Amino acid sequence: MSRAAKPSNLLDTRVIYCGDNLDQLKKLPDACVDLVYIDPPFNSNRNYEVFWGETKEMRSFEDRHESTQAYIDFMQPRCVELARVLKKTGSFYYHCDWHASHYVKVMLDRVLGESNFVNEVIWKRQSAHSDAKQGSKHLGRVHDTLLLYSGGGGFYFKHLYRPYEEDYLKNFYKHVEAKTGRRYRLGDLTAPGGASPSKGNCSAPL
Numbered sequence: 316m317s318r319a320a321k322p323s324n325l326l327d328t329r330v331i332y333c334g335d336n337l338d339q340l341k342k343l344p345d346a347c348v349d350l351v352y353i354d355p356p357f358n359s360n361r362n363y364e365v366f367w368g369e370t371k372e373m374r375s376f377e378d379r380h381e382s383t384q385a386y387i388d389f390m391q392p393r394c395v396e397l398a399r400v401l402k403k404t405g406s407f408y409y410h411c412d413w414h415a416s417h418y419v420k421v422m423l424d425r426v427l428g429e430s431n432f433v434n435e436v437i438w439k440r441q442s443a444h445s446d447a448k449q450g451s452k453h454l455g456r457v458h459d460t461l462l463l464y465s466g467g468g469g470f471y472f473k474h475l476y477r478p479y480e481e482d483y484l485k486n487f488y489k490h491v492e493a494k495t496g497r498r499y500r501l502g503d504l505t506a507p508g509g510a511s512p513s514k515g516n517c518s519a520p521l
């Protein structure tokens with residue numbers, strides 16, 4: 316019995332490729348990946364070392380670059396490869412922070428297309444730092460930045476909903492409708508302005 320030929324862009328997901336991603340990505344066919352999420356070095360001007368797990372294996376990586384441009388020059392060819400393997404319907408997340416996020420955005424606009432930029436997600440990691448008491452001359456640096464791009468055509472995106480936790484309901488939905496017992500909160504009535512594609516509120520695929 317003859318077996319159907321494997322489509323050339325089907326990826327064997329049982330394999331973990333180890334090594335520099337620039338070399339490893341070259342082994343993958345075009346448009347074979349639904350989701351790229353990278354948490355690469357941030358251009359933090361630090362080198363990192365941790366003793367990992369029970370065996371205390373030392374793991375390290377370097378995040379010192381001559382300049383921000385040198386960091387971008389390191390990341391750009393890797394992003395070009397990632398863009399190549401990403402499906403048109405896929406999503407690309409680049410996790411970074413204030414050290415280089417603005418330069419990364421400009422680089423990714425070139426690589427993935429400015430019009431494929433979907434969201435800047437702010438991940439607030441901490442509340443205020445007490446750096447000021449230690450003499451800092453800046454406001455708290457308390458968030459990471461995730462830049463989301465679509466693969467460029469028929470982008471798949473699904474809003475996820477799950478029930479609120481009981482504590483959240485008690486704290487934020489303090490009012491109860493007498494007749495029905497339904498909880499509610501008071502809020503303003505500002506709407507996002509309709510489903511205009513130009514406002515990014517269109518439910519149709521981008």
Ligand SMILES: C[S@@+](CC[C@H](N)C(=O)[O-])C[C@H]1O[C@@H](n2cnc3c(N)ncnc32)[C@H](O)[C@@H]1O
Binds near residue numbers: 335336354355376
């Ligand atoms: C900010 S850390 C992310 C760690 C990981 N997300 C975690 O939570 O444990 C950056 C990671 O990128 C890896 N890395 C740096 N350069 C790389 C390269 N050229 N190819 C593949 N991985 C690389 C480092 O080894 C390090 O593990």
